Structure formats: C-alpha cells, structure tokens
Amino acid sequence: EGRHVSELGLDPRTVELLESGRTATDEVHRAGDRLLAVSVRSTVPDGSASGSVMTMRDTTELAALSGRAAVARGRLQLLYEAGVRIGTTLEVVRTAEELAEVAVPRFADFVTVELLEPVLRGEEPPPAEAGAAEMRRTALSGLRPEQPLQPVGDMVRFQVPSTPMARALATGHAVVETELASAEGWRAQDPEGAAQALAYGMHSLLTVPLLARGVVLGMANFWRADTPEPYGEEDLSFAEELAARAAVAIDNARRFTREHAMAVTLQRSLLPRVLPEQNAVEVAYRYLPATAGVGGDWFDVIPLPGARVALVVGDVVGHGLHAAATMGRLRTAVHNFSTLDVPPDELLGHLDELTGRIDEQGAAEAEGGNGRRREEGITGATCLYAIYDPASGVCTMASAGHPGPAVVRPDGRVEFPALAPGLPLGLGLGDAPFEATELRLAEGSKLVLYTDGLLEDHGRDLDTGLGLLGSTLASPDRSPEQTCADVLATLLSPAPRDDIALLVARTRLLDRERIAEWDVARDPSAVSPVRNAAAEKLADWGLEGLAFTAELILSELITNAVRYGADPVRVRLLYDRRLICEVSDGSSTSPHLRHAATTDEGGRGLYLVAQYAERWGTRYGRRGKTIWAELSVGPGGAEPEVPAPDLDALEDLAW
Structure with missing residues (x-):
C-alpha cells in the first residue's frame, strides 16, 4: 500500500530492525502479549539495490512450552541432587536437615521438617491416628536466618482439622495452600504466629507427609515469601516425590538408630559394670562405642587365686548385634577358662578352639536357608590376656593377634614390649600355638591395654597412633584415671569409627612381710x-x-x-x-x-x-x-x- 513501516503498528524495536536494512533470523520481538520470531532478508542477493522482505512467526505458545520444559528439567535435576545429598549419614536429625537444605532456594524460600518423637529415638512410629497429632520440629532452612516460624526443638501440634498439615496427614498426600491469607484453618491453629508469618511475607504453603512403608514419620512444609508465584497443583507431585525419597532415608536412619541403641545396650550389659575388688593393681578404664555401629570390643579384670589378677582386652571384628553377642560369648568363655587357672597361652588356646566352634555353628546357620551370607557366620576376634602376680612383680601375657600393651615405668619411660603376635582367634591352626611373654614390673608401673580403634581412628596409621600414645603416656605421677582421660583427650576424635576399649592398671607389690x-x-x-x-x-x-x-x-x-x-x-x-x-x-x-x-x-x-x-x-x-x-x-x-x-x-x- 506504500505505507511506511512506522505506520504498520509494529513494536519500535521491530521498526528499527526493518529500517536498518540488516539481515536477521528468528529474532524474538514482542507485539502486545504475543512473542514474534522476526526474519529479514534482502530482496536483491548481491545487494545492488535496496529493498527487503520480513516474515513474522507467532511463537508465544512455543515459548511457554519451552519454559515449562526448563522448569521440568530443573525439577529433575533437583530430584537427582536430592538423591545424592539426602541420606549421606545414618543420623535421623541430619537427614531431616538435608531435606530442608536441598529444597532452598530452588523450590522453596523456607522449609521446615517435623518428625514424630518415636522416630527421633529410633523407635517404630505409631499409627497416624494415635501419634501424629504432635511432632517435634527437627529442621529449618531458609533464605535468611531471621524468620517468624517456630524454632527447631519446638513441639508442633495439629489441633485444627482444617489446617493444611492435618489434611495432608489425613489423606496421605501433599496439600497446597495457594493463599495463606485466606487459609482460615491455618490462621485459627495459631493466630499470633500466623499473623507474624503473613506480616513477614509468607504467602503460600505446600505441606506433604513423610511416609515410609505406609507409615507416617513426619511432615515437610515448603513456604514461599520472596518468590512471588504461589504454589499450584503442578507442584504437588514433585513435592511428594521429594518427600518420598527423604522419608526412605529418614526411615533407614531410624532403623539404624534403633539397632545401634540395641547393640549399645547389649554391649554395655555384657561389659563389667563394677570392677571386682583386688589389691594387685589400681585400675581405670574407658569404653566408647563407635558412632557408626557398635562393635565387639571388651575388657575385663578377673581376680585369680594367689592374690593375682588377670587383665583382658579383646576385639571382635564387625559391628552390630552379631559382634556384640559374640563378644559376650567370648568374655564369658574367658571367665570360665580363667577358673582353670592356666597360663595365658593355654587359655588363648582354649578360647581359639571355642571360637572355631562358634564359626562352625555360624557357618551352618548361614547355609541353612535363613538368607544370610555364609561369611556372616564367620567370626574374627583378637585377644590379649595378661596375669600379674603382686607377690613376684611378674606379668605373664600372650596375644592372639591383638596389639601389645604399653608399659609405663615409674620414672615415666614408655615401652612397647615385643610379644609373639599370635594369630587371631578362630583360625584353628593347631600347629601355631600361642606364646607367653614374661615381664618384671616395678611397683607403680602402669600397664596400658587397648584396642586398635584407639590408634587407627580416621585413617591414622598404627605407627602414628603408637607415637601419639607413647608421648601421651610419658609422664610419671599420674593416676590411672587421669591417664585414661589424657589418652582419650589426645587420641580420640569427635566421632570414633570403631569401638575403643582402654584399660590402665598401676601395679602394686605385696608387702614382703x-x-x-x-x-x-x-x-x-x-x-x-x-x-x-x-x-x-x-x-x-x-x-x-x-x-x-x-x-x-x-x-x-x-x-x-x-x-x-x-x-x-x-x-x-x-x-x-x-x-x-x-x-x-x-x-x-x-x-x-x-x-x-x-x-x-x-x-x-x-x-x-x-x-x-x-x-x-x-x-x-x-x-x-x-x-x-x-x-x-x-x-x-x-x-x-x-x-x-x-x-x-x-x-x-x-x-
């Protein structure tokens, strides 16, 4: 029609493109609420004459689809990261914290996680109708540290049936509250807290129950304050998938907590609670279970005839209830064999034979169709058995694959006497008997017995551990109790990976009179x-x-x-x-x-x-x-x- 491009009602940016005469391919321009893909080509290929042709294609719907695809890709990436980042430990609280951390800021501005009290203790959660009315806030993560939500440790109660939390528990599915300002049930639950949250800017909430094996473990709540878009129905399936993955990790941690507590209880019940009265040595001890799972470390002090005393430390390979139960059997066996009053090397021979029979029984059970691997019936154990005679000052000891003791002389000199190492218990090598070693100890010497968890904690090698132990012990005039405290202060890490048993005995001599x-x-x-x-x-x-x-x-x-x-x-x-x-x-x-x-x-x-x-x-x-x-x-x-x-x-x- 011969009109100028400025008269066609095009976007100024599009007009500028046509007037410039430059070539363009699928440049995105806006026309009102539509998105246009604009292409411009010269009418004369060699450029000898002016003139151009422009095509415009409406791509509004394609852009929307692309945006949704980008969101979907982001959600899939977040679920992948959640699978990696949630459940890195077997601690219930830390797993809940990881859930809260992974969702901020890509899905929520703030996240709170509440768990049932029995779950925190490692116990089986009760049915929802009996125990889900109140939960302990376990984790909280957000864009800023200051926020109006209840702090971690508070008890959160769901007393109003119309709250999003109560509805989610009742249905077992995620519930979205698009506009918190109009959520009457949520506001009635805690009017003062709700008013503070609304004033802070909280405007949308998505709450989802944490379910494992069909049982409620807790709740996860996703809050939006800074993000202007409210939660919608399209967010429900993602929240449920994220919560389901976290719930499995929390349930695994809960089961581990329960087994760990049971093993610790069993272990402590099998260890000596009160040391027997005797005059041969002054004794102090420490036993620390591993944070990753109780093992089979043990110690003992056994009075013997003739005013003598036996000092014992041992270590069963592995962790859990099986290791603790095996430890109890071996400790009982040592007590029984000690009544025979035989030398240490002979006692270890009896113990080795018994351990072999335990292995045979365990292997038979493992092959009996109970689903366990055969190697779970095999026992590996070490033991150090020493007899001290206060009448002569002689200490006779033998080792079955266990680290030798440290001897602290009265002047503070530290020695690690060479013992025939022996083989671990249960190998059944009758042609490799254990050997006894005799040491003469002056009155006031300290005999330090320990398990390898003390020396080799967190990747520290044996030589480094022995060096630290020797330097820590090299101080005279310390009681056994203080010696135990100093050794653990130097060698113990905040979270030991293996059990630690430590026994310190200061020798006495019977008066020659x-x-x-x-x-x-x-x-x-x-x-x-x-x-x-x-x-x-x-x-x-x-x-x-x-x-x-x-x-x-x-x-x-x-x-x-x-x-x-x-x-x-x-x-x-x-x-x-x-x-x-x-x-x-x-x-x-x-x-x-x-x-x-x-x-x-x-x-x-x-x-x-x-x-x-x-x-x-x-x-x-x-x-x-x-x-x-x-x-x-x-x-x-x-x-x-x-x-x-x-x-x-x-x-x-x-x-």
Missing part, C-alpha cells in the same frame, strides 16, 4: 615344724583366730604332698584380702572326687579343707602343681564362723 615360704623335705616328720612355723607367722600377722583352721589345712595339704607328690615341696602363706595357703610339689597328678565310706580309715582330709576354706583349688605350672586354699579374714583377724562338717556324708579328693 606378708609373704612366708618354707621348703619341705619329703619326710612325714617335716610336717610338724612347718605347721608350727606357720602358726608363729600367723601370730605375727595378728591372725591368731585363724591359727587352728590354717594349721589343719596346712597339715592335710603338706601330708598329701609328702606322701603322693614329688620334689620339690614348698609351702607359702600370703596375707592379702584373705589368708592364702599354698602347697606346691613337682608332681602333676590330678586329684579326683570319690566317696569315702564310713568304715574307711582315711580319705577325709581334703574334704575338711573344702569345708573350712572359703574356696580352694589346683593350679598347674610348667612343672608340678600347687594346691591352694583361701581363708576369709574376719574383723581383727578373727576366724569367720564355719559350719561343722557332716561326718556322716564325707567326700574327699583322693590322689
């Missing part, structure tokens, strides 16, 4: 002089009240050793918490129980020993044996009341 020893000739006439000498020693110790009983016991034990034993025959009295009578000889002949008839002229002597002694038994050495008997010491050295023996039903140990 409280030890009496005699060599006895193998002649019946030698019994009376030794008995008389023992009576005099008891008088020196102020134990006249025990003289008759002690003389009776010594007479029987010495007579049996002279008649049926072998050289050398020795007698020893120890005055510790109890009076200990020991008779040793070079024979290893074992006594056996038999019934003495009323017409028998003998066979009742050791029965009297058993009746009058608090306890008695036999201890075997490398050569020969020792028969010992302990007598309780009453107030002022008096003899405690002992019932008279029944002479009509006497039983004896015959040689």
Whole structure:
C-alpha cells in the first residue's frame, strides 16, 4: 500500500530492525502479549539495490512450552541432587536437615521438617491416628536466618482439622495452600504466629507427609515469601516425590538408630559394670562405642587365686548385634577358662578352639536357608590376656593377634614390649600355638591395654597412633584415671569409627612381710615344724583366730604332698584380702572326687579343707602343681564362723 513501516503498528524495536536494512533470523520481538520470531532478508542477493522482505512467526505458545520444559528439567535435576545429598549419614536429625537444605532456594524460600518423637529415638512410629497429632520440629532452612516460624526443638501440634498439615496427614498426600491469607484453618491453629508469618511475607504453603512403608514419620512444609508465584497443583507431585525419597532415608536412619541403641545396650550389659575388688593393681578404664555401629570390643579384670589378677582386652571384628553377642560369648568363655587357672597361652588356646566352634555353628546357620551370607557366620576376634602376680612383680601375657600393651615405668619411660603376635582367634591352626611373654614390673608401673580403634581412628596409621600414645603416656605421677582421660583427650576424635576399649592398671607389690615360704623335705616328720612355723607367722600377722583352721589345712595339704607328690615341696602363706595357703610339689597328678565310706580309715582330709576354706583349688605350672586354699579374714583377724562338717556324708579328693 506504500505505507511506511512506522505506520504498520509494529513494536519500535521491530521498526528499527526493518529500517536498518540488516539481515536477521528468528529474532524474538514482542507485539502486545504475543512473542514474534522476526526474519529479514534482502530482496536483491548481491545487494545492488535496496529493498527487503520480513516474515513474522507467532511463537508465544512455543515459548511457554519451552519454559515449562526448563522448569521440568530443573525439577529433575533437583530430584537427582536430592538423591545424592539426602541420606549421606545414618543420623535421623541430619537427614531431616538435608531435606530442608536441598529444597532452598530452588523450590522453596523456607522449609521446615517435623518428625514424630518415636522416630527421633529410633523407635517404630505409631499409627497416624494415635501419634501424629504432635511432632517435634527437627529442621529449618531458609533464605535468611531471621524468620517468624517456630524454632527447631519446638513441639508442633495439629489441633485444627482444617489446617493444611492435618489434611495432608489425613489423606496421605501433599496439600497446597495457594493463599495463606485466606487459609482460615491455618490462621485459627495459631493466630499470633500466623499473623507474624503473613506480616513477614509468607504467602503460600505446600505441606506433604513423610511416609515410609505406609507409615507416617513426619511432615515437610515448603513456604514461599520472596518468590512471588504461589504454589499450584503442578507442584504437588514433585513435592511428594521429594518427600518420598527423604522419608526412605529418614526411615533407614531410624532403623539404624534403633539397632545401634540395641547393640549399645547389649554391649554395655555384657561389659563389667563394677570392677571386682583386688589389691594387685589400681585400675581405670574407658569404653566408647563407635558412632557408626557398635562393635565387639571388651575388657575385663578377673581376680585369680594367689592374690593375682588377670587383665583382658579383646576385639571382635564387625559391628552390630552379631559382634556384640559374640563378644559376650567370648568374655564369658574367658571367665570360665580363667577358673582353670592356666597360663595365658593355654587359655588363648582354649578360647581359639571355642571360637572355631562358634564359626562352625555360624557357618551352618548361614547355609541353612535363613538368607544370610555364609561369611556372616564367620567370626574374627583378637585377644590379649595378661596375669600379674603382686607377690613376684611378674606379668605373664600372650596375644592372639591383638596389639601389645604399653608399659609405663615409674620414672615415666614408655615401652612397647615385643610379644609373639599370635594369630587371631578362630583360625584353628593347631600347629601355631600361642606364646607367653614374661615381664618384671616395678611397683607403680602402669600397664596400658587397648584396642586398635584407639590408634587407627580416621585413617591414622598404627605407627602414628603408637607415637601419639607413647608421648601421651610419658609422664610419671599420674593416676590411672587421669591417664585414661589424657589418652582419650589426645587420641580420640569427635566421632570414633570403631569401638575403643582402654584399660590402665598401676601395679602394686605385696608387702614382703606378708609373704612366708618354707621348703619341705619329703619326710612325714617335716610336717610338724612347718605347721608350727606357720602358726608363729600367723601370730605375727595378728591372725591368731585363724591359727587352728590354717594349721589343719596346712597339715592335710603338706601330708598329701609328702606322701603322693614329688620334689620339690614348698609351702607359702600370703596375707592379702584373705589368708592364702599354698602347697606346691613337682608332681602333676590330678586329684579326683570319690566317696569315702564310713568304715574307711582315711580319705577325709581334703574334704575338711573344702569345708573350712572359703574356696580352694589346683593350679598347674610348667612343672608340678600347687594346691591352694583361701581363708576369709574376719574383723581383727578373727576366724569367720564355719559350719561343722557332716561326718556322716564325707567326700574327699583322693590322689
């Protein structure tokens, strides 16, 4: 029509393009509420004459589709990131925090997460109708630290049925509140808090229950304040998908918390609660379960005959209830084997055999169709067993694949004595016996036993850990209790990955004035002089009240050793918490129980020993044996009341 382009009602930017004469391809221009793709081409290809042609294509709908596609891609990317970022730990609270953090700012301006109290404790959540009326606010994340929402730790109650939270719990699906200002139920729940939130700028809310296995664990609430667009129906499916992924991670953390708590309870119930009374060593200890799962570390202090004491540390490989239960079995076995009063290397041999049987039983169960892998029935364990004798100051120890102890001399020097390492328990290698090592410890020395979790925590190698331990221990005049505290302060990380057992024992020596020893000739006439000498020693110790009983016991034990034993025959009295009578000889002949008839002229002597002694038994050495008997010491050295023996039903140990 010959009109100028400025008269066509085009956007000024489009007019400018046509007047410029430049070429354009699909440049986006706005015409009112429409988006146009504009292309301009010269009418003469060689440019020898002026003139151009313009085409315009309406792309408004295509742009809208492209925008929605971009949003969808962003949502998919956010879900992928949520799968990576939520559930990085097995802690319930931290998992809830990760959910709140991942949604800000790309989906929400503020996020709050509430969980049921049982879930926080690791317990099974109750049915929704019984326990979902109130929850504990567990996580809060937002664009700014200051906000009007209830803080973490508050109890959030859903008392008004018409609130978005209550409706979401009732239906099990996400609920959107597009305009909070008109949400009467939400405002009625907490009028003051709602007014503060609206004044702050909160205008839209999307709330979704956290469901795992069809059970409500808590709620996630997504709030918008700075983002002008309110939540809509198209946001519901994304919120449910995000909450579903988080709920699975929270439920996994809850189950781990429950199992961890059960394992800790089992572990602590199997460890000694109160150390036994004994005078050989002054003891302090620490036990710390791993944050990632309880293992099978244990320790023990076991009084032995002859005023001696056994110190034990052990470690079962693995974590969880299986490791804790196995630890309990091994600790019980050590107690039982210690009653045999055998050297440490022999005790570890018995323990190794038992562990092998446990492995065989576990392997059989694993192959019995219960769904566990075979290797879950296999036990790996280490143990260090030491016996300290305060009468001689000698400590005898043996290791089954366990780290050796540290010895702190009275002057502060630290040593790590070389022990034959031995193999871990349960390997069943009968041709590789354990070896015992003897150390002589001065009074006031400290024997430090530990598990490898103390040394190798968080990637620290064994040599570095030993160096830190040695430098920490190198200080004299510290009590065992203070030593434990200093060691943990130096070597312990905030979150240990493995169990830690630490046992510190400061040695004592039995006063030489409280030890009496005699060599006895193998002649019946030698019994009376030794008995008389023992009576005099008891008088020196102020134990006249025990003289008759002690003389009776010594007479029987010495007579049996002279008649049926072998050289050398020795007698020893120890005055510790109890009076200990020991008779040793070079024979290893074992006594056996038999019934003495009323017409028998003998066979009742050791029965009297058993009746009058608090306890008695036999201890075997490398050569020969020792028969010992302990007598309780009453107030002022008096003899405690002992019932008279029944002479009509006497039983004896015959040689």
